[in-house]
Amino acid sequence: xxxxxxxxxxxxxxxxxxxxxxxxKALGKRGHDHTAREHELEREVEAMRKRVAVLERIAxxxxxxxxxxxxxxxxRD
Numbered sequence: 001x002x003x004x005x006x007x008x009x010x011x012x013x014x015x016x017x018x019x020x021x022x023x024x025k026a027l028g029k030r031g032h033d034h035t036a037r038e039h040e041l042e043r044e045v046e047a048m049r050k051r052v053a054v055l056e057r058i059a060x061x062x063x064x065x066x067x068x069x070x071x072x073x074x075x076r077d
Contacts, residue, residue, distance in 0.1 A: 001009075058068065
């Protein structure tokens with residue numbers, strides 16, 4: 001390998017490393033926004049879990065289900 005070939009190879013490695021570093025820096029800056037979005041989604045999931053728990057309680061409570069069906073039928077009349 002000649003001297004100039006080695007210089008070109010080292011230059012290519014340095015450019016590749018620099019580009020990779022810039023990519024990781026860019027991802028790191030956006031990571032803070034991503035964590036805020038994750039917190040927002042976690043709050044939404046928790047709210048949905050509470051809603052599902054209420055719906056499950058309504059669906060599995062036989063007496064409440066019968067009362068609810070009776071109320072719906074009375075509203076139709």
